[in-house]
Amino acid sequence: MAEALNARVPADWPGPDFEPVLPLLLDGFMREPGHDSWDGAIILEGGERVVIGAMGLKGGPDKEGTVDIGYNILPAYQNQGYASEMARALVAWAFERGDIQKVIADCLYDNQGSIRVLEKVGMKRLYQDGNLLHWSLTREEWEAAQHQS
Template sequence: MYVSSARLEWIPLTAPLIRLILTDRAEFAHVLGATVPANWPGEDFAPVLPLILSGFDREPHHEAWDGAILLVGEPPVLIGAMGLKGGPDEAGTVDLGYNILPAYQNHGYATEMARALIAWAFERGDVQKVIADCLPDNQGSIRVLQKAGLHELEPEDGMLRWSLSKQEWQATQL
């Protein structure tokens, strides 16, 4: 399963790919068929990789809900990661999270992939709502979430909260 947009491709981070990220970056880049910048996965996403991997270890057949974002080109370049934090909960809610390497920020990539990933999630049938959160001073994330169609909720625990229901998304697709 891949999600793509005009300039980007989202590659699911499966357990074998995560193991390669953690043990053999050159082989990871080879398997991915992309250039992997030295500063990826970065300090925000690197600690998440072992957590995702432990989820696969607990549930080996669990679907990958987190992925690498590739900027399409010759060769493709890994520019960040985006995911829906493990898939839908019992109510069909997924939590959107992402990071883009600094050199690729402010080009609309996060918004473009967020829209594509949200569309893919809602088309599946098991996702009813997308939520996200960010710090109040993270203007880049605020812009991404607004442009992706999420609306701001009441802040909680010092974080801005965002939401988009499947019904709200479908209304914008007409």
């Protein structure tokens, strides 16, 4: 992995949240190597390139144009704005595609870091289902927020 990414891969990457997803992503890349990538590693550049997390959309848009965003940042790199920066960039990229009308997400009700990230991106909390909070951001809401800033 380090050679393919040309980056140092910490021993604790991909982490417990992303580890089960990694084989599925690799299988998808093998089956459709030319397909637009919805997922990727987050690489911190500077003196040394290092993998600090992963982010992506959980599949392509459904028939209503909705995609589900997911992300993780290794503990040593949390609370430094990396997830917010990457989530904002991923949402912008998604809406630039033209076929996406809504981005959704979920997180655990007590995951304050993820809650802050989703709020910073402009997502609206919809409801709680058990331990999960569900969030949404429409293209119109995103565009309106971009015109205000």
